[in-house]
Amino acid sequence: MRIAKMIDRIDFGLMSSDDIRKMSVTKIVTADTYDEDGYPIEGGLMDLRLGVIDPGLRCRTCGAGARDCPGHFGHIEIARPVVNIGYVEDIYDCLRATCRSRTCGRILLSDEKATNIRKEIESQKKEGGRWWEISKKAIRDASAVETCPHCKEKKIKIKFEKPTSFNEGKNRLTPSDVRERLEKIPNDDLLLMGIDPLVARPEWMVLTVVPVPPVTVRPSITIESGVRSEDDMTHKLVDVIRINQRLADNIESGAPHLIVEDLWELLQYHVTTYIDNAVSGVPPARHRSGRVLRTIAQRLRGKEGRFRGNLSGKRVDFSARTVVSPDPNISINEIGLTEYVAKTLTVPVRVTEHNLEDLRNFVRRGPDAYPGANYLMSPDGKRYDLRYADREELANNLEVGYRLERHLKDGDIVLFNRQPSLHRMSIMAHEVKVLPGKTFRLNLSVCPPYNADFDGDEMNVHVPQTEEAQAEARILMKVQEQILSPRFGGPIIGGIQDHITGAYLLTKRDTKLSRDDAQQLLASARMFKDLPKPAGKEDGEEYWTGKQIYSMLFPKDLNLRFKAKICENCASCKKEDCEIDAYVSIKDGELVTGVIDARAMKALDRCEILDRIIKDYGTTAAKDYLDNATKLSIASAMKFGFTTGIDDEDIPTEAIDRINEAIDDAKEKVKKLIEVYNAGELEPLPGRSLHETLEMRIMGVLAESRDTAGSIAEKYLGLTNHAVVMARTGARGSMLNLTQMAACVGQQSVRGERISRGYKGRTLPHFKAGDLGADARGFISSSYKGGLKPLEFFFHAMGGREGLVDTAVRTAQSGYLQRRLINALQDLRVEYDGTVRDDRGYIVQFVYGEDNVDPSRSEGGKSVNVKKILSQIVGD
Amino acid sequence: MTEKWDVLGHELVPDHKVLSKEETKELLKRFKIGAFQMPRIRSNDPAAMACGAKPGDIVKITRKSPTAGKVLAYRYVIEG
Ligand SMILES: [Mg+2]
Numbered sequence: 008m009r010i011a012k013m014i015d016r017i018d019f020g021l022m023s024s025d026d027i028r029k030m031s032v033t034k035i036v037t038a039d040t041y042d043e044d045g046y047p048i049e050g051g052l053m054d055l056r057l058g059v060i061d062p063g064l065r066c067r068t069c070g071a072g073a074r075d076c077p078g079h080f081g082h083i084e085i086a087r088p089v090v091n092i093g094y095v096e097d098i099y100d101c102l103r104a105t106c107r108s109r110t111c112g113r114i115l116l117s118d119e120k121a122t123n124i125r126k127e128i129e130s131q132k133k134e135g136g137r138w139w140e141i142s143k144k145a146i147r148d149a150s151a152v153e154t155c156p157h158c159k160e161k162k163i164k165i166k167f168e169k170p171t172s173f174n175e176g177k178n179r180l181t182p183s184d185v186r187e188r189l190e191k192i193p194n195d196d197l198l199l200m201g202i203d204p205l206v207a208r209p210e211w212m213v214l215t216v217v218p219v220p221p222v223t224v225r226p227s228i229t230i231e232s233g234v235r236s237e238d239d240m241t242h243k244l245v246d247v248i249r250i251n252q253r254l255a256d257n258i259e260s261g262a263p264h265l266i267v268e269d270l271w272e273l274l275q276y277h278v279t280t281y282i283d284n285a286v287s288g289v290p291p292a293r294h295r296s297g298r299v300l301r302t303i304a305q306r307l308r309g310k311e312g313r314f315r316g317n318l319s320g321k322r323v324d325f326s327a328r329t330v331v332s333p334d335p336n337i338s339i340n341e342i343g344l345t346e347y348v349a350k351t352l353t354v355p356v357r358v359t360e361h362n363l364e365d366l367r368n369f370v371r372r373g374p375d376a377y378p379g380a381n382y383l384m385s386p387d388g389k390r391y392d393l394r395y396a397d398r399e400e401l402a403n404n405l406e407v408g409y410r411l412e413r414h415l416k417d418g419d420i421v422l423f424n425r426q427p428s429l430h431r432m433s434i435m436a437h438e439v440k441v442l443p444g445k446t447f448r449l450n451l452s453v454c455p456p457y458n459a460d461f462d463g464d465e466m467n468v469h470v471p472q473t474e475e476a477q478a479e480a481r482i483l484m485k486v487q488e489q490i491l492s493p494r495f496g497g498p499i500i501g502g503i504q505d506h507i508t509g510a511y512l513l514t515k516r517d518t519k520l521s522r523d524d525a526q527q528l529l530a531s532a533r534m535f536k537d538l539p540k541p542a543g544k545e546d547g548e549e550y551w552t553g554k555q556i557y558s559m560l561f562p563k564d565l566n567l568r569f570k571a572k573i574c575e576n577c578a579s580c581k582k583e584d585c586e587i588d589a590y591v592s593i594k595d596g597e598l599v600t601g602v603i604d605a606r607a608m609k610a611l612d613r614c615e616i617l618d619r620i621i622k623d624y625g626t627t628a629a630k631d632y633l634d635n636a637t638k639l640s641i642a643s644a645m646k647f648g649f650t651t652g653i654d655d656e657d658i659p660t661e662a663i664d665r666i667n668e669a670i671d672d673a674k675e676k677v678k679k680l681i682e683v684y685n686a687g688e689l690e691p692l693p694g695r696s697l698h699e700t701l702e703m704r705i706m707g708v709l710a711e712s713r714d715t716a717g718s719i720a721e722k723y724l725g726l727t728n729h730a731v732v733m734a735r736t737g738a739r740g741s742m743l744n745l746t747q748m749a750a751c752v753g754q755q756s757v758r759g760e761r762i763s764r765g766y767k768g769r770t771l772p773h774f775k776a777g778d779l780g781a782d783a784r785g786f787i788s789s790s791y792k793g794g795l796k797p798l799e800f801f802f803h804a805m806g807g808r809e810g811l812v813d814t815a816v817r818t819a820q821s822g823y824l825q826r827r828l829i830n831a832l833q834d835l836r837v838e839y840d841g842t843v844r845d846d847r848g849y850i851v852q853f854v855y856g857e858d859n860v861d862p863s864r865s866e867g868g869k870s871v872n873v874k875k876i877l878s879q880i881v882g883d
Numbered sequence: 884m885t886e887k888w889d890v891l892g893h894e895l896v897p898d899h900k901v902l903s904k905e906e907t908k909e910l911l912k913r914f915k916i917g918a919f920q921m922p923r924i925r926s927n928d929p930a931a932m933a934c935g936a937k938p939g940d941i942v943k944i945t946r947k948s949p950t951a952g953k954v955l956a957y958r959y960v961i962e963g
Pocket residue numbers: 459460461462463464
């Protein structure tokens with residue numbers, strides 16, 4: 008029964024009543040589904056001609072069983088026509104743009120105008136433009152016309168009352184009237200309104216027949232107790248048939264007009280909710296339990312709907328998901344998989360003469376012994392499940408041409424992904440490394456591109472199945488190929504946190520290492536190289552500097568100069584003679600001066616060294632450098648010892664006194680400002696009201712006092728302090744974080760202003776109304792470490808809440824923004840001629856990005872780095 | 884009020900120029916496209932009016948770019 012057919016084109020149109028009848032295998036006449044024995048009733052909604060879902064029964068249309076019968080449509084003849092809720096807007100367009108005369112029905116545009124529009128549509132069609140958009144204007148023009156240009160009939164304004172009523176003047180148009188009108192519109196005029204008469208006639212938007220989808224679309228489920236539960240769509244169709252029957256009976260018996268009208272209305276309601284159960288102005292149909300029914304439109308719409316849930320995003324085979332945890336010992340290119348995952352996910356390998364013997368052993372081990380295989384395919388297409396087959400025999404008979412679905416093993420390529428997949432680096436290819444445990448392991452340097460941490464994050468793995476897919480993944484998607492971000496052209500993969508502090512501790516000026524210590528560090532970084540000449544002797548013992556050890560990571564001819572993160576931006580830089588060793592100079596692969604910190608190796612920072620290595624020596628060199636540098640840094644941090652605690656924020660009492668003094672001064676100044684303001688003597692700033700001026704001045708004074716408090720504290724927070732080391736090297740935290748802990752938290756704000764809400768004229772009942780002082784408006788003079796006063800705590804919660812709400816709102820908004828961007832940009836590509844075009848070949852940019860530069864292959868956004876080339880040629 | 888404002892003279896408005904028949908042909912050949920596959924500009928766009936573009940013309944826009952110095956863009960003029 009398999010017929011291969013090529014799809015030439017797809018037309019989207021409407022179905023006529025005859026189309027629906029033609030497609031139908033039976034008319035559905037009764038609202039009952041099953042008889043007492045649980046057998047489908049003929050002419051009912053579960054009629055056996057509509058297809059079968061119960062195993063054992065046979066379809067009365069195609070004769071196939073439940074597995075092969077695709078299902079067949081039926082139909083319901085309704086006693087009176089009803090409007091199809093999906094097209095009410097279009098019906099309205101057709102009604103108001105056409106003549107009401109029974110003998111005319113033309114569009115309300117003169118022939119001359121119609122020809123013009125026709126021409127325009129024709130030319131747009133030829134150019135591949137949006138021809139249907141012209142009809143919007145045509146309809147607007149036509150509905151403004153008062154008398155028909157063809158038969159001079161006066162128009163009566165038609166009002167559309169949501170959801171399904173049309174009124175002409177005072178008269179209500181029944182669906183029958185509407186259908187009659189629509190039938191009158193000639194084919195030629197339809198094109199002007201954006202309707203292609205070859206695939207749709209407007210009267211088909213008013214239903215006289217309701218199609219009944221196959222039972223395969225709305226299967227009933229039987230729970231253990233034997234009680235059948237019908238699908239929501241079946242429930243709704245039952246309603247339609249019941250009301251239709253009552254309507255037909257009443258018309259038959261000549262019931263009063265009003266009753267017929269009411270039932271007709273009810274039929275319209277049921278057909279409407281059958282099609283879409285979320286129309287505004289229509290109460291949604293509910294299940295007996297009160298649950299809202301899920302009908303046709305609900306199955307298609309939204310995130311879990313057919314389009315977004317089943318077509319754009321499908322569930323897939325060859326994938327795994329579990330919690331992730333860190334492993335600093337594997338390469339950035341690797342991923343740690345558990346044996347369980349490796350035994351469940353497989354890759355198909357072709358048996359060749361080269362791997363025949365090897366693969367025999369995989370077959371012998373089978374699905375339970377790792378590394379084995381789960382399935383074997385013979386060249387004639389037979390599939391052997393290695394759980395049950397005689398593996399020894401299969402292995403012995405294995406020949407070239409077989410295909411073996413073997414377990415994942417070390418070195419296989421897999422795709423690794425963390426949601427939300429916001430950029431290219433959210434899915435990267437990793438090489439498998441099977442490790443004990445139950446989690447996926449990843450190198451810490453790949454946390455930034457995935458935005459992963461280990462507080463319970465889960466990630467997905469996908470296994471490419473064909474050689475082509477595996478090759479593409481290796482060449483294009485491997486982690487080392489993704490180090491440079493196309494967003495800003497710098498490394499998005501690099502050192503983080505302890506990698507930075509560790510490198511700093513190792514490379515700062517006074518670090519001296521004995522032979523043993525140096526060897527130990529190199530060993531932990533897996534760098535099995537000979538030590539260079541010792542830097543000197545101390546107490547008769549040879550010693551090496553940390554810079555020497557770190558230099559062993561560099562290529563021999565690396566030359567680089569830049570300022571470290573700890574640089575204080577002195578007015579005139581002393582370069583190599585910098586007191587704090589903030590000028591990094593690397594000559595011929597030797598770190599001469601400067602410390603390694605965030606500027607040198609942090610992801611999302613400048614990451615100068617990694618940036619240079621990847622651009623001059625390639626991605627493999629960069630991967631090796633990063634793997635070793637991070638290991639060396641961590642080993643250093645462990646060797647020298649690194650810890651932080653609350654005593655890192657200790658400052659002497661005299662400092663606290665001075666801070667309090669500064670804050671008191673500021674509060675006094677604020678008081679004075681308020682006095683001046685109250686006396687009406689405050690000079691307003693240009694463009695500001697008096698009150699705004701006062702607020703700005705106060706905020707300025709208080710911000711300054713917080714800064715003063717901060718700088719007083721900073722005097723006692725030197726680079727011997729580990730919290731400061733983290734902040735200054737850019738490893739984690741900022742000096743603001745530290746001074747807020749040690750000295751003064753500062754002003755809390757809501758919507759960028761001092762806190763002013765709460766009570767009338769005051770923030771809390773503890774203050775006098777109208778108090779504009781620092782304390783009354785949310786200034787926190789305490790430090791986090793010293794502890795907040797109760798009122799300060801309250802203000803802090805207000806400011807903190809705003810932050811939380813902001814992030815919550817922002818993520819929702821940016822998620823939707825992202826979706827729209829992706830939908831708009833997904834088909835764009837850069838052609839070989841440098842133009843950016845969409846899928847129709849329409850040009851979006853004549854030159855990619857105006858400059859034809861790919862940021863991730865550029866030198867700081869430019870195609871050439873003149874300074875670097877110059878220093879290479881001239882030397883220095 | 885009646886004084887005509889020189890749109891193209893403003894420093895923020897890039898230079899607009901209508902292409903000749905030959906230039907148009909050569910451009911469409913270079914990009915292997917039909918005029919309808921280009922970005923569009925309405926004929927009632929102030930800049931299009933200022934350079935005298937009529938529907939069916941192609942306008943060459945010479946922009947300053949912070950990254951590329953000078954950038955050429957082309958617009959197909961449509962009714963509007
Ligand atoms: Mg997390």
